[in-house]
Amino acid sequence: MNIWLIGATVLCVTVFLPGLVAASRGDSMERLMGLQLVTSTTVAVLVLIAHGLGRAVYLDTALVLAVLSLAGGLVFARFLGKSL
Numbered sequence: 001m002n003i004w005l006i007g008a009t010v011l012c013v014t015v016f017l018p019g020l021v022a023a024s025r026g027d028s029m030e031r032l033m034g035l036q037l038v039t040s041t042t043v044a045v046l047v048l049i050a051h052g053l054g055r056a057v058y059l060d061t062a063l064v065l066a067v068l069s070l071a072g073g074l075v076f077a078r079f080l081g082k083s084l
Helices: 003-024 028-053 057-083
Strands: none
Touching: 003 028, 028 057
C-alpha cells in the first residue's frame, strides 16, 4: 500500500462519511450541497486510486464523473430555485 492509496482511504473516512450524513439530512439545499461534496470527494478519491494503482481508466472515470456532477448540480439547483 503506497501513499496514494492511504490518502484515498483517509479522504474517504474524513470527508465522504460526513458528506453522506449531510446528503441524508436537512432541507433540500443542504442535501444538494452534501451530494456535491460526496461527488467531488469521489472524483478526488478516484484520481488518488488511479495514481496509486497506475491505472488510467480511473482517471477517465473521474473526469466523466466531474463533468456529469457539475451538470447535474446545476440542473438540481435550477429546480430547487423554482421551488423556493
